[in-house]
Amino acid sequence: MPIKVLIADDNSFIREGMKIILTSFEEFEVVGAVEDGAQAAAFCEAHAPDVALLDVRMPNMNGVEAARLIAANTKTKPLILTTFDDEEYILEAIKAGARGYLLKNNDPERIRDAIKSVHNNHDVLQDVVLDKIKAQLAQGASPQAAAPARAPAPSAKPGEAIDRSLFTERELDIMAQIARGLSNKEISRKLFISEGTTANYITSILNKTGLEHRTQIAIYYLTGEARVMEEE
Secondary structure (H helix, E strand, O other), X not given: OOEEEEEEXXXXXXXXXXXXXXXXXXXXXXXXXXXXXXXXXXXXXXXXXXXXXXXXXXXXXXXXXXXXXXXXXXXXXXXXXXXXXXXXXXXXXXXXXXXXXXXXXXXXXXXXXXXXXXXXXXXXXXXXXXXXXXXXXXXXXXXXXXXXXXXXXXXXXXXXXXXXXXXXXXXXHHHHHHHOOOOHHHHHHHHOOOHHHHHHHHHHHHHHHOOOOHHHHHHHHHHOOOOOXXXX
């Protein structure tokens, strides 16, 4: 069965262009195209597409808030697809439950692979997005939108803002590789362990932190931010 995709973007040219691109791949069925976050959240509740492609800046409701509602109330997996790579958007989107953050300047095959990965319960965080967060930490700035429960020291390096006593050395190694953007297969090759063992370690990390997926592990390792959602 094709993967059912919703497109949410306030630019009609982008909506139609993305629809043409996705329908050129036999893996996808574009089931809807809407122009704001409120419409996206309502569509997902009514029609349950597999993946929702969300722009960040949209009228009425932005993509981050739409991702929060979609993740909380439906089985649809939100994927941010935008031109904006501001740190505040990235961190808020991941906290809201987005399964990935991708820029529109990617080629169609990369976007296709990202949608398929998210549909298969994997997470997508583009290298340039992680680099943005790393660069901000290296400059001694605390990410504006992170609001960490335990603020790291201004000079904290990746991995120093977390409570390392909670994890084994192997778990810390795996978290570091996830934060570098490596896949499970790449981590397994680098650490000379099986993919099943890597997956088991990741499950253990998720259980210890209360996080939900790999992208949040990367953010946690880099920033010390462990809250998945805003408290209601």
